[in-house]
Amino acid sequence: MLRHVLALVIALTVALSFPVSAQQSETVSADRSATGGAQTLEDILARQRGETIDDSFRSDAIGGDALTAPGLGPLGGASDPELWRALRYNKADVRVSDGTEVGKVLVQDGGMRWFAFREGPLSTWGGYLLLGTIGALILFYLLRGRIGIDEPMTGRTVTRFKAIERFAHWLLAGSFILLGITGLFVLFGRMFIAPMLGKEFNATLLTASKLIHNNIAWGFILALVMVFVFWVWHNIPDRTDIKWFAQFGGIIGKNHPPAKKFNGGQKIIFWSVIVLGGSISLSGVSLLFPFELPLMAKTFGILNDIGAPGWVGLEPLPTTLAPQEEMQLTQLWHAIVAFVLMAIVIAHIYIGSVGMEGASDAMTTGEVDEAWAHQHHSIWLEEELAKRSATDAPEAKATPAE
Amino acid sequence: MKAMFAGFAAMILIAFGAYFALQEIGFSTQDLSSGANVRLE
Numbered sequence: 001m002l003r004h005v006l007a008l009v010i011a012l013t014v015a016l017s018f019p020v021s022a023q024q025s026e027t028v029s030a031d032r033s034a035t036g037g038a039q040t041l042e043d044i045l046a047r048q049r050g051e052t053i054d055d056s057f058r059s060d061a062i063g064g065d066a067l068t069a070p071g072l073g074p075l076g077g078a079s080d081p082e083l084w085r086a087l088r089y090n091k092a093d094v095r096v097s098d099g100t101e102v103g104k105v106l107v108q109d110g111g112m113r114w115f116a117f118r119e120g121p122l123s124t125w126g127g128y129l130l131l132g133t134i135g136a137l138i139l140f141y142l143l144r145g146r147i148g149i150d151e152p153m154t155g156r157t158v159t160r161f162k163a164i165e166r167f168a169h170w171l172l173a174g175s176f177i178l179l180g181i182t183g184l185f186v187l188f189g190r191m192f193i194a195p196m197l198g199k200e201f202n203a204t205l206l207t208a209s210k211l212i213h214n215n216i217a218w219g220f221i222l223a224l225v226m227v228f229v230f231w232v233w234h235n236i237p238d239r240t241d242i243k244w245f246a247q248f249g250g251i252i253g254k255n256h257p258p259a260k261k262f263n264g265g266q267k268i269i270f271w272s273v274i275v276l277g278g279s280i281s282l283s284g285v286s287l288l289f290p291f292e293l294p295l296m297a298k299t300f301g302i303l304n305d306i307g308a309p310g311w312v313g314l315e316p317l318p319t320t321l322a323p324q325e326e327m328q329l330t331q332l333w334h335a336i337v338a339f340v341l342m343a344i345v346i347a348h349i350y351i352g353s354v355g356m357e358g359a360s361d362a363m364t365t366g367e368v369d370e371a372w373a374h375q376h377h378s379i380w381l382e383e384e385l386a387k388r389s390a391t392d393a394p395e396a397k398a399t400p401a402e
Numbered sequence: 403m404k405a406m407f408a409g410f411a412a413m414i415l416i417a418f419g420a421y422f423a424l425q426e427i428g429f430s431t432q433d434l435s436s437g438a439n440v441r442l443e
Binding site for chain 2: 217
């Protein structure tokens with residue numbers, strides 16, 4: 001199951017990066033002597049084909065020294081086209097009444113790129129990822145069936161998770177499910193809900209979704225911190241994980257490899273939730289306070305410094321972004337990472353409910369049968385039983401008072 | 403099951419708390435990017 005999810009994640013990553021790298025590699029350099037340096041028909045056609053054009057011949061043609069030429073009025077010697085180009089490329093000296101950097105951006109075309117990616121690859125591949133994960137799990141269930149408990153139930157239970165751990169888990173789970181559903185409504189509402197149920201209904205639903213999404217987020221962040229503190233110690237990779245993965249965690253075949261409190265698969269889930277959930281939280285907070293906490297230009301700068309874009313054949317990433325571009329890219333990152341985490345969590349929900357007999361008890365009552373614990377977490381069970389006998393022993397040895 | 407319902411209840415309480423707290427501190431774009439001379443309506 002985990003291999004299926006990983007394969008889908010990898011396929012999505014490759015598919016998403018391919019068109020970007022393909023576009024990056026096609027740079028048009030045209031002879032513009034016939035137009036006196038202005039753009040040519042070939043430039044326009046190349047842009048319409050979606051090719052990347054080095055438009056410095058336009059973005060740099062904003063008047064140059066003419067802007068400060070003495071005795072030529074407020075605009076210096078710059079022409080109107082040069083002024084408009086300066087506005088177009090955010091190079092003009094703009095002063096606005098609200099006094100913010102956001103207000104100084106008078107022309108911003110990144111919105112269309114954001115919109116096209118959001119309506120196109122993001123929705124398409126994100127939707128396929130979730131549907132593909134659900135399909136793969138249904139197929140797995142049909143092939144493997146429910147993972148049962150081999151030994152007979154003992155009737156003796158051992159405490160798997162304390163109340164505070166279960167509280168944090170359900171705070172995290174409940175908020176993540178609501179965030180996921182409302183996020184999907186916001187992304188797909190215009191595409192699917194409005195045509196089927198009407199624009200009025202869609203508008204009301206999305207207004208409510210936004211309200212829920214923005215406010216439920218804080219519970220998710222709190223729970224993320226709680227589960228990290230509670231479980232990080234138990235999720236540090238060790239040698240038992242290698243054996244666990246070598247035997248496919250007992251999911252394929254009849255072997256049940258020994259495991260501590262968390263097995264290798266659960267550790268992958270844990271670190272996915274912490275790392276991806278942390279990234280979603282960070283980008284989410286950036287979106288909740290628009291333009292106050294820009295992350296992308298800074299992150300791109302760090303990635304450029306370590307040469308990361310070159311590893312996948314890309315040019316260095318832009319480090320000068322308009323405030324609106326910051327928000328657009330943050331929103332796309334937020335959604336991409338959320339899709340990946342949703343796919344992983346769907347697999348987690350499957351194995352914790354219909355996929356494995358007795359697994360849900362760990363998070364509902366907190367008590368699991370010793371037979372279940374022996375099959376899936378034998379090392380942890382031994383430790384728990386040793387602790388129990390150590391606690392009971394002094395009572396057994398105590399001499400009754402006379 | 404009590405822990406599960408407590409988690410869901412906390413989620414709702416935190417959401418309501420966040421809603422009113424964030425309204426109080428004026429976090430919206432409208433509040434941040436507008437002034438007496440900017441007409442938004």
